[in-house]
Amino acid sequence: MTDATTDxxxxxIITNDGRPLKAALAASLAVRRRRAFLLVAPLFLFILISFxxxxxxxxxxxxxxDGFSAHAPALAAWFxxxxxxxxxxxxxxxxxxxxxxxxKKDKTAGEAGTRINYDVSGTRSLFTAAARGAEKMEPPYKxxxxxxxxxxxxxxxxxxxxxxxxxxxxxxxxxxxxLKRDETGKIVSVGEGQAVYKKLMLRTLMLSLEITxxxxxxxxxxxxxxxxxxxxxxxxxxxFVLLPFWTxxxxxxxxxxxxxxxxxxxxxxxxxxxxxxxxxxVQMIYNQMGTIIAMTHILLPFTIxxxxxxxxxxxPSYVRAARSLGATSWTAFRRxxxxxTLPGVGAGGLLVFILAMGYYITPxxxxxxxxxxxxxxxxxxxxxxxxxxxxxxxxxxLLLVVLIFFWIYDRxxxxxxxxLG
Numbered sequence: 001m002t003d004a005t006t007d008x009x010x011x012x013i014i015t016n017d018g019r020p021l022k023a024a025l026a027a028s029l030a031v032r033r034r035r036a037f038l039l040v041a042p043l044f045l046f047i048l049i050s051f052x053x054x055x056x057x058x059x060x061x062x063x064x065x066d067g068f069s070a071h072a073p074a075l076a077a078w079f080x081x082x083x084x085x086x087x088x089x090x091x092x093x094x095x096x097x098x099x100x101x102x103x104k105k106d107k108t109a110g111e112a113g114t115r116i117n118y119d120v121s122g123t124r125s126l127f128t129a130a131a132r133g134a135e136k137m138e139p140p141y142k143x144x145x146x147x148x149x150x151x152x153x154x155x156x157x158x159x160x161x162x163x164x165x166x167x168x169x170x171x172x173x174x175x176x177x178x179l180k181r182d183e184t185g186k187i188v189s190v191g192e193g194q195a196v197y198k199k200l201m202l203r204t205l206m207l208s209l210e211i212t213x214x215x216x217x218x219x220x221x222x223x224x225x226x227x228x229x230x231x232x233x234x235x236x237x238x239x240f241v242l243l244p245f246w247t248x249x250x251x252x253x254x255x256x257x258x259x260x261x262x263x264x265x266x267x268x269x270x271x272x273x274x275x276x277x278x279x280x281x282v283q284m285i286y287n288q289m290g291t292i293i294a295m296t297h298i299l300l301p302f303t304i305x306x307x308x309x310x311x312x313x314x315x316p317s318y319v320r321a322a323r324s325l326g327a328t329s330w331t332a333f334r335r336x337x338x339x340x341t342l343p344g345v346g347a348g349g350l351l352v353f354i355l356a357m358g359y360y361i362t363p364x365x366x367x368x369x370x371x372x373x374x375x376x377x378x379x380x381x382x383x384x385x386x387x388x389x390x391x392x393x394x395x396x397x398l399l400l401v402v403l404i405f406f407w408i409y410d411r412x413x414x415x416x417x418x419x420l421g
Contacts, residue, residue, distance in 0.1 A: 058388070058392050058395070059392055059395070059396050059399075060392075061388050061389045061392040062172050062173065062389055062390075062392035062393040062395075062396050063168055063169065063170065063172070063173075064167050064168055064169075064389075065115060065164075065167060065169065065172070065389045066167035067111050067112060067114060067115030067164070068111075068112045068115035068116060068161065068164035068165065069164060069165050069166055069167045070108075070167070071099065071102070071103050071106065071108040071109075071111065071112045072096075072099040072103075072112060072161070072165065073099070074094075074095035074096075074098045074099045075092070075095045075096055075099050075161060075165060076165040076166070077095070078091060078092050078095040079161075079162045079165045080165075084162065084184070084185045085184060085185075088142075088153075088155070088158050089142075090139075090140055090141060090142050092158075093140075093141035093142040093144075093145050093152075094139075094141050096141070096145065096152075097134050097137055097141050097144075097145075099112075100127070100130050100131045100134035101131075101134045101135050103127070103131045103134075104131040104132065104134060104135065109127045109128045109130075109131035110124060110127070110128055112127055113125070113126065113127030113128055114386075115164050116157065116160050116161060116164060118172075118175075118387055118389070118390065119160035119163065119164070119171065119180070120154075120156055120157050120160045122151075123151075123157060123160070126149060126151055126152070126157075129148070129149070130145070130148060130149070130152070133148065155183040156182075156183050159181060159182070159183050159184075159185060162185075163181060163185075172389045172390050172392070172393040173393045173396075173397075174187060175197070175390055175393070176197050176390060176393040176394050176397055177197060177198060177397075178190050178194070178195040178196070178197050178198050196377075197374075197377070197394065200372065200373070200374050200377055201374050201394075201397065201398075201401075203288075203372075203373065203374075204357060204373040204374040204375070204398075205357070205401065207288065207291060207292065207295075207356065207371075207373065208353050208356035208357045209353070210292060211292055211295050211296055211299060211352065211353075211356045212349050212352045212353045212356065214292070214296050215296055215299055215300050215302075215303040215348070215349075215352045216303055216345060216348065216349055216352075218296070218300060218303075219300055219303035219304040219307055219348065220307060220341075220345070222237075222241070222304050223303075223304045223307035223308040223311055223344070224307075224311055225237065226238060226241070226304070226308050226311075226312075227308055227311035227312045227314075228316070238308075241300075241301055241304050241305075242301060244297070244298060244300075244301055245301060249298065249361060249362075250361065252294075252297070252298060253294055253298075253361060253362050253365050253366060254365070256285075256290070256293065256294040256297070256366055257285060257365065257366055260284040260285040260289075260290055260293065260294075260366070261284075261285050262281040262282070262283060262284075262285075263281070264284075264285075266284065267281045267282060267284075270282070285366050285368070286366065286367065286368025286369075286370075286371070287367070287368050287370045287371050288367070288370050288371045289371075290366040290367060290368070290371055291362065291363050291366060291367040291371035291373075294362050294366050295356060295359060295362050295363070298362060299352045299355055299356060302348065302351045302352050302355060303348035303349070303351070303352050304348070305348075306344045306347040306348040306351065307341065307344040307345065307348050308344075309344065310340070310341050310343055310344030310347075311341055311344065314337065314340050314341070318336050318337070318340075319332045319333070319336055319337055322335070322336045342413060343413060346409055346412070346413040350405065350406065350409050353402075353405060354402050354405075354406075357373075357374075357375075357398060357401065357402055358375050358398065358402075359373065359375060360373075360375040360376060360379055363375070363376055364376050364379075374394060374398055375398075377394065378391045378394050378395055378398075381394070
């Protein structure tokens, strides 16, 4: 500690180096803060580069896509000078022709067509075919384009090009909610056979809530048993709880495929016990039942561990005291024991819910058409259709749902009371 002297007549405490004690303490605190920051700076930089920036860039694609606007400056200028609803005149087709000539030279017609294809299917080939012959076109250009393909007179395509002429758009969020713009730019619902995203998001939410509830119902008594058993037996039981963590996720899911199929172990066992007939085997896979069973097994440890960490700290004497004062076993559990386990219940439930909302492999393998979740569709747009902007919009909405439930948990329980293990 820095030596200091006090002069009661003249005022403040002065250190040996001539500084006031208050300033010396402030400087020492600043040095400690800098040292602490330098210690965590590598970790923060790693998280920033490998996690925050990539996710931010991906979410940015949900509102920014310059696949068309960057290669169609003439059309963008025409749309800026002509409000929505204007007649598609000769000058518009001239701008289209000029842009297609430039696209052919830069080999970007496919990219521009792909962007429009997100809104109007089948337009990528329309752009690539027009770009090949755009340079040889002669006025009047409107007739030349219609002669090449009558689709160039479709107002829906021109509406899509107007929307894509700006790199910033909310159209992908409209698509993620089964909405679209009509020829006049008005927001309308898609056809009944095309509405899939809202239904799938609702299914994901409901399945996640069901899996969370089942995990809590099964995990609570197991965690209570672990917390009350002697340490030797509790550790043996804990090995069985942790065993799924030591087994590949793919292996666990594949094992459930063997167990749940109609000619699988569980159906054979029920037939042997006489519960069902051989002609009444239960379809437990490639549907929602298979998704719920497999995901409950995989996510159950994430419920048990937070519950166990909380229950282990609750003194058994509390319940015994309630019983000695005349409370029944149910009353003592409900009014004394259960309220103290709420941080673990909330933490385990929230953790399982968040993991279930974003699960991909298990629903893809055992879910079939009825057991698919929104994460499977996000993966499809990322890997198959390559519509990253729509995938980002769906992921952003999924993130929003998770944050809403996180906020509800914070309001009801308090995030500072969360105990994960």
